[in-house]
Amino acid sequence: xEITVQTASKSYPIFIKSNALDELATVIQKNKFTxxxxxxxETVGRLHLDTLRSALKxxxxxxxxxxxxxxxxxxxxxxxxxxxxxxEQGLDRKSCFIAFGxxxxxxxxxxxxxxxxRGISFIQxxxxxxxxxxxxxxxxxxxxxxxxxxxxxFHQPEAVIYHTEFIKTLPDHxxxxxxxxxxKHALIxxxxxxxxxxxxxxxxxxxxxxxxxxxxxxxxxxxxNIVSIDEKESGLRAVLNLGHTxxxxxxxxxxxxxxxxxxxVMIGIIYALHVSKEMLGLSFPVDRFEEWVKRLGYKIELPQxxxxxxxxxxxxxxxxxxxxxxxxILLEAPGKxxxxxxxxxxxxxxxEVMIEQS
Ligand code: NAD
Ligand code: ZN
Numbered sequence: 001x002e003i004t005v006q007t008a009s010k011s012y013p014i015f016i017k018s019n020a021l022d023e024l025a026t027v028i029q030k031n032k033f034t035x036x037x038x039x040x041x042e043t044v045g046r047l048h049l050d051t052l053r054s055a056l057k058x059x060x061x062x063x064x065x066x067x068x069x070x071x072x073x074x075x076x077x078x079x080x081x082x083x084x085x086x087x088e089q090g091l092d093r094k095s096c097f098i099a100f101g102x103x104x105x106x107x108x109x110x111x112x113x114x115x116x117x118r119g120i121s122f123i124q125x126x127x128x129x130x131x132x133x134x135x136x137x138x139x140x141x142x143x144x145x146x147x148x149x150x151x152x153x154f155h156q157p158e159a160v161i162y163h164t165e166f167i168k169t170l171p172d173h174x175x176x177x178x179x180x181x182x183x184k185h186a187l188i189x190x191x192x193x194x195x196x197x198x199x200x201x202x203x204x205x206x207x208x209x210x211x212x213x214x215x216x217x218x219x220x221x222x223x224x225n226i227v228s229i230d231e232k233e234s235g236l237r238a239v240l241n242l243g244h245t246x247x248x249x250x251x252x253x254x255x256x257x258x259x260x261x262x263x264x265v266m267i268g269i270i271y272a273l274h275v276s277k278e279m280l281g282l283s284f285p286v287d288r289f290e291e292w293v294k295r296l297g298y299k300i301e302l303p304q305x306x307x308x309x310x311x312x313x314x315x316x317x318x319x320x321x322x323x324x325x326x327x328x329i330l331l332e333a334p335g336k337x338x339x340x341x342x343x344x345x346x347x348x349x350x351x352e353v354m355i356e357q358s
Contacts, residue, residue, distance in 0.1 A: 001217055005136060005224040007156060007231045014136065014160040014224070016217050018209055021055040021163040027123060028059050031158055033096040036062035037086055039109040040100040041069040044127050047169050052100055052125065062098075063089050071256055073104045074142045076151075082112045096158065097122040102174075103134035107149070110140030114155035124157045127166040129178025130262060132216040133185075133240075135160045137227040154232055162220075164213055175204050176297055177262030180243070183293075184269060185219040188239050189226075191334040193218050198292050238320060239337040242329040243269030249314030253306050266298050274350045275342060276330040284334060301358035308351045312344060 003014040015023045028036070036056075040049060045066045056062060065085045067073040086097075099109030099122055106124055113122035124135040141152025170178075186194040197215065201207060207215075223240065230236040247268030251261055270290060276282035290300060315326040325341045332338055 001213070003217065003221055003224060005156070005160075006228045007138065009138075009154075009231065010156050012157060012159050014162065014220055016160075016162040016164065016213060016220065018164050018213070020161050021051065021125075023159075024052075024055045024123075024125070024161055025057060025059045027159045027161070028056075028096070031096065031121065032094070033060060033121065034094040035060055035089075035091065036096050036098055037089060037091055038062055038064045038098040038100050039067065039082060039105060039112065040064065041067050041073055041102075041105050043069040044101040044105065044166075048127060048166055049100075051163075051166075052098075067105065067108065069104075071104055071143070073101075073108045074149075076142060076144070079108060079112060079142045082108070083116060086112065086116055091116065091120070093117055093120055095120060098125055099123070099135075099157075100125045100127065101131075102126065102128035103131050106131055106134050107139075107141050107152070110138075110155055110157065111142055111152055114140050114153040119155060121158045122155070124160040126160065126162055128170060128174055129167055129216065130174070130181055132162065132178065132219045133181040133223060135162070136220050136223045137237075138231065160220075162216065164209065164216065167212070172204070172297065173260050173263065176266075177260035179204060179215075179296070180262030180266045180269070180298075182215045182219045184240070184242050184265070185222040187269065187331065187334055188242055188329075188337045189222040189335055190218060194334050198289065202295060204296055238339050239329055241320065242331075242337060243267075243272055245315055245318050245320065245326060245328055246271045246311065248318065249311050250303065250306065252314070253303060253310070263298060266293055267300050267302065270300055271350065271354060272328055272330055274354065275328060275346065276332070278346055278350060279340070279342065280330055280332050280338070282331050282333065284331070302351075302355045304355070304358065306355075308348050308355075311351060312347065315347070 001016050067078050097109050097113040099106045126135040138154045138156035140155050141149035144150040243265040247265035251264040273286045316324050320327040328342050329337050
């Protein structure tokens with residue numbers, strides 16, 4: 001399956017299938033890259049680097065730089081060491097970086113590619129479910145000690161090669177983390193997919209290859225459509241933020257390692273659905289949705305020590321907030337997202353009901 005992402009700055013293909021790596025050599029030859037630098041993390045390198053090496057066969061010379069797994073990959077010091085290694089290897093403007101890993105490696109390697117010699121090519125080879133989201137759209141970033149994703153650039157890849165076999169080694173919490181973004185894509189843009197998921201997926205382990213590829217492919221199409229209209233996030237792209245306002249607060253309250261991004265965002269999605277019911281009269285079985293995600297293994301209780309006061313402070317720091325009034329992505333209906341200011345009273349009322357039930 002091939003999807004084309006069309007943005008103002010460029011157009012590029014996404015290959016998604018169980019053997020998508022077969023496309024890699026062709027992409028390299030077509031672009032006439034002279035050499036490659038693969039950036040991967042310790043976990044992905046250990047599990048899957050041999051498969052990537054076999055796919056490269058004798059196409060072109062390459063070297064490998066391994067970074068720590070997870071969010072640690074996005075440190076300033078790691079960014080600098082990638083650049084140093086690239087300079088030592090003599091990469092030039094005809095070279096290409098390969099981002100081989102989840103969203104963290106994708107964000108880091110993309111930003112390295114965006115800044116090395118003022119920007120050279122890179123290819124995304126995502127290995128997590130979450131990366132169906134992060135590998136599309138051209139946002140690249142590293143973290144600053146004062147804030148996540150604070151240093152970054154928009155830089156689109158030459159191609160996304162999504163070899164879905166890699167996903168099979170993901171631990172359960174990472175499967176849930178990525179699946180949240182797929183559910184988010186369905187909620188904002190595809191009610192038919194949403195019903196299919198809620199009716200048919202009762203165990204994330206038992207998804208067939210066909211179901212998984214369908215879900216990821218639709219998710220990437222939805223993201224690609226939004227990004228093609230709004231590459232640099234001046235408007236529409238904000239709908240991708242459904243669930244993230246509260247999700248980010250919970251994620252940073254619990255601390256990295258205690259929850260995953262997507263598991264925290266799932267609670268944020270449920271909150272946004274309740275707010276949508278109260279404020280916009282959303283007609284959607286939120287209770288059934290909650291039961292469904294619980295059965296999939298999500299913990300949807302709010303942390304008891306996270307008071308509304310702390311939450312509201314966190315929401316006011318959200319990038320969508322204007323003049324201290326938090327703005328939320330809400331649903332008028334499945335597939336109809338809107339960006340709205342929400343009054344503190346309503347936010348508190350919904351929060352207190354949820355925390356009571358937790
Ligand atoms: P990740 O890259 O940290 O991967 C999660 C964990 O899974 C890591 O420990 C990793 O080593 C491991 N892993 C990766 N692939 C594996 C595999 N096939 N088998 C076993 N283990 C594997 O995290 P993620 O959840 O993929 O992405 C989260 C990151 O993505 C965050 O830094 C977030 O800011 C970023 N993000 C970016 C965008 C964007 O548009 N650029 C969008 C969403 C998220
Ligand atoms: Zn997210």
